[in-house]
Amino acid sequence: MVRVAIAGASGYTGFELIRILSQHPQAELNMITSRGQAGQRLDAFYPAFRGHCSLTFEYPDPDKLASEADLVFTALPHQAAMDLVPELLKRNLKVVDLSADYRFRDAGVYESWYQKHKTPELLPGAIYGLPELYREHIKTARLVGNPGCYPTSIILATAPLLSKALIDPGTLIADSKSGVSGAGRGASLGVHFCEVNEGFKAYKVGEHRHTPEIEQELSFLAGQKINITFTPHLVPMTRGILSTVYSSLQDGVTPAMVDEAFHSFYANAPFVRLCGSKAFPDTLQVRGSNYCDLGWRVDERTRRVVVVSVIDNLTRGASGQAVCNMNLMSGLPEESGLDTAPWQP
Amino acid sequence: MVRVAIAGASGYTGFELIRILSQHPQAELNMITSRGQAGQRLDAFYPAFRGHCSLTFEYPDPDKLASEADLVFTALPHQAAMDLVPELLKRNLKVVDLSADYRFRDAGVYESWYQKHKTPELLPGAIYGLPELYREHIKTARLVGNPGCYPTSIILATAPLLSKALIDPGTLIADSKSGVSGAGRGASLGVHFCEVNEGFKAYKVGEHRHTPEIEQELSFLAGQKINITFTPHLVPMTRGILSTVYSSLQDGVTPAMVDEAFHSFYANAPFVRLCGSKAFPDTLQVRGSNYCDLGWRVDERTRRVVVVSVIDNLTRGASGQAVCNMNLMSGLPEESGLDTAPWQP
């Protein structure tokens, strides 16, 4: 039984962690923290959890966390994570950090898109927590930078093609669409029901901070520096991300080679499901689950391949993937606690 | 391990049964039937289930069902259930029937709201599957008539008040609101996205067929014939029912007596959660779960009590309750397979 805690548990990713951990057969959630809600019972704050979790929010004291847990999920805003994570590592805790603070190999890249990094010395030891790419490294990691939601959906859609060099890396365009929960639980006009409902829009076109994270991983896969065009959009629904990824095939690449690349790359990936060529997934079919479902089509007229990936942004795009990383870091089966069926309808 | 089958598995309640049973630790789903989909793999028909259920829809042959299962869920339309259920009982199978065909004590009532009953002789032995009212009877039943979604929400909101005779039974009014999945999976203009979205309406005002079912149970609880005014409405959301139930207090009844009635009636009900007086539930907090959450308020100005109940219409209002009944009929813990947290957000 792994003893775990969540620092910053009052937001949506914190809640999703609690939901998953409350049904995990080999993890024991012992402590949840929130500066704003300290002293408040979770099930008063969030009545859905009555009967599932009787914890009370506490102040994020590192010593208390170290006494209660072997592994801590830090579900804090960017920058706040950098303050707590080093304290946890010092106390010999394992950490899965859901912020962007430990996702980058190069502190300079982080700093040009976010802010000054306080602990750049920790970056070389931090593993990017995408199991399909770094499963073996994660197993021995003490600090995992849990991937962003958009990057998860885009990297999984692209990795097989890049790793087999089937596409021209300079032609990559990712058009992504996310449900509103990706914006977090904070109140603002931008998430007001009447401002979002029955509307669809693009946002942060050409300047979203997930761009360098996507480029870091795609460049690593391709063995060369890649610049991608990435456009996020907001969908009037609560959960789900769909990314449509476009690229041009290299000369001589056939549809069969594309099919084979996906099937071989994900041969042992329990959380990637392939719809296959010319069959495309709906975000509904992965809701509440850790799956990434993929479909693709080669368009011979334009010599492009279109890949569509879907994930649940709160599960695979954040908390489910974090639990998957916990499983790997703790010697548990990858799917432990994550094997319930998606929610539909 | 209970061996089970589902007859009529291609609709929403069938799907919800598969979802729950796929994660049930003590049940084994061995067969699913559908006349329309026979021969089709479930996970081709419904990609969400890839990796969770590898069954193929079969033709509903009673002998085959008897060889594969100890208990059958019949998730068929009214009238179709009456054809299959007797065949299953003859073969010594236990049955949880999700249609209205075995919910009525009096065939005459059924016939005046539905159609001619083909097997009225089975009605005396059929138990109305609301565990909070009939737990002990269900444990030994061979045929359970699983309650309707609206009746579940309304009876649970009213039972404590009637059983303690705190209200005037002649004043009961139930104003209910349901998500669209209650209408089933069949295509029709009435469930077209653009006809439902961004609109709200009442329907079948004063003539919904759940009325006699509600009245049967409330009359039984009150020990007298009750007529209720029941108005269903359609909410532009997928899952959930909220019922607001109004009645006049008997003379001398105090708010504390109302509180006490709820707390004592549900003292041992694992799936009823009490928000308490002046705190009211949201359907979101029970989504995907078997809970019924209840809140109430005594209005001293009008001497009425207002009770608000919420359920997930597909889970507590149909398939979750059916699994709960299976648990009781099979000597399993009431909560087995139903103990995951609600889905939120």
Add this chain to the structure above:
Amino acid sequence: MVRVAIAGASGYTGFELIRILSQHPQAELNMITSRGQAGQRLDAFYPAFRGHCSLTFEYPDPDKLASEADLVFTALPHQAAMDLVPELLKRNLKVVDLSADYRFRDAGVYESWYQKHKTPELLPGAIYGLPELYREHIKTARLVGNPGCYPTSIILATAPLLSKALIDPGTLIADSKSGVSGAGRGASLGVHFCEVNEGFKAYKVGEHRHTPEIEQELSFLAGQKINITFTPHLVPMTRGILSTVYSSLQDGVTPAMVDEAFHSFYANAPFVRLCGSKAFPDTLQVRGSNYCDLGWRVDERTRRVVVVSVIDNLTRGASGQAVCNMNLMSGLPEESGLDTAPWQP
């Protein structure tokens, strides 16, 4: 051409006023104010209005308002209206106030549900702006208290029955359901898309501040003091209110008498449409319009009548009705500027 201004134009009712006035053939919108947005162009703040209104938000200076307008719509929060309205009246302006500050005949009632009234001396001269009840008084009024959204829907559903004494006034129950725009444009967790979407809840049960407003008007119609049970609910949609109103018929009242009461009461009401007995409206069929559509059914079993009313909460429940009042106060046809068809789908 009536010259008008809007004080407090940056919220949803302000926007709705601008939308309607921008297409009104006999009104000229000359000034819009907002303390928070003063100096900002409307069409920068709200791009939908590009090409329809080139005004800039100004500070709410009474002298400036008096120089630009003959009539002012005050779309301010409760209490803020009381500061500005007297200044406008002093300057000989007509006022339609959309807050609750001038809806009550009795300052004591206002004060027991809201706060201290600053100008109780204005209340006797203020007219409650429901044209179906007070058309002739509105025509000569200088100050109109524009009705609340819930009261509009409930009073119109009930007035014919009370005015003909067909029902027992002590049995009235109004179960109302509103879209989210009724909560206004301010950001809060309660209107966060993910907290509202796919959920349904009751709120302020037995304590909503529209209760005394409803009771004032129904009591006046009935000629006796009425207490009503009123329960508001939140629907996951942007616009629309549906109220389901229950009451017990007096002895001897027939369905035909009920029908006749509705038809005669609304014989000359251009904005009330009768669906008739046993036909019920959907909020979609009045969206974006000033209509109130009504359906009803007498339930002989329980001797109750159920009335269903639908309005658009922003149009008929606020800004459309305000423009209708402006029309009447200005000698214009009641329907001027309000005769576009509802928005569907």
Add this chain to the structure above:
Amino acid sequence: MVRVAIAGASGYTGFELIRILSQHPQAELNMITSRGQAGQRLDAFYPAFRGHCSLTFEYPDPDKLASEADLVFTALPHQAAMDLVPELLKRNLKVVDLSADYRFRDAGVYESWYQKHKTPELLPGAIYGLPELYREHIKTARLVGNPGCYPTSIILATAPLLSKALIDPGTLIADSKSGVSGAGRGASLGVHFCEVNEGFKAYKVGEHRHTPEIEQELSFLAGQKINITFTPHLVPMTRGILSTVYSSLQDGVTPAMVDEAFHSFYANAPFVRLCGSKAFPDTLQVRGSNYCDLGWRVDERTRRVVVVSVIDNLTRGASGQAVCNMNLMSGLPEESGLDTAPWQP
């Protein structure tokens, strides 16, 4: 006053035509037809229209149409239009056809994506009804092929760039997202509320029939054959299309040149509104209107330009544009009857 009729008025584009025409100051809607609803009053079929249109659906008799109207909107399915349109032209009627039957210059292209064309001889005289491209031709046309919804959004986003040769036409990718009303009013599982709500998906990837229509017009603008990659997606909302169009800039093209291209191309287009560079529109801001709002951004890192366009698929993408074409064909001002503000929120 132009006398008009609608053939095939029972679907969503028919309804939207009726809505717009009911408030058009210079058009008189004299006849609506529907084979399925002939004999039924419009306002019984569609209660929203009570008080706005008292017509009854009639059988589509060409002689009757010719006696009632000067111009007919044919809002029929593909193929059905080909049967009626020639009959109308023979009787000297002007026609705006909302199907795909008269959008193609080359019958062969039509036939390879749709079916055999019955009247290819009419194609040379048919004008593609996009006013920003063909305003002068439309003014004298007798038959206008009203553009498809996706093509309208994509062509308007791309025309300025192609007409000034600022982009490489071989790099065009259009990623489009549509509300559900684009699928029409017919009942099917694909538009069932519970199948669409809370989900997002791509469909007909690489094979949507609007592809050749887009390519016809873009090729014409570019003066060379263009193949485009076009991916439509379904958004869980009723109205609206957003297209995100990607292309690579030609060498030497600067952001200022891109800005200038948009501003000059649309200098005299009353229904195109430019958000400008780095400002992007939301579908909400054009709902219910004939506007196309455009935003764009040059990404210097990748030398691509991203253009985002939004329209209301039923108004600008179908019926509003059809009325605009009627205006031009009838010598009326382009904006007549189309100058109401968008619907928000």
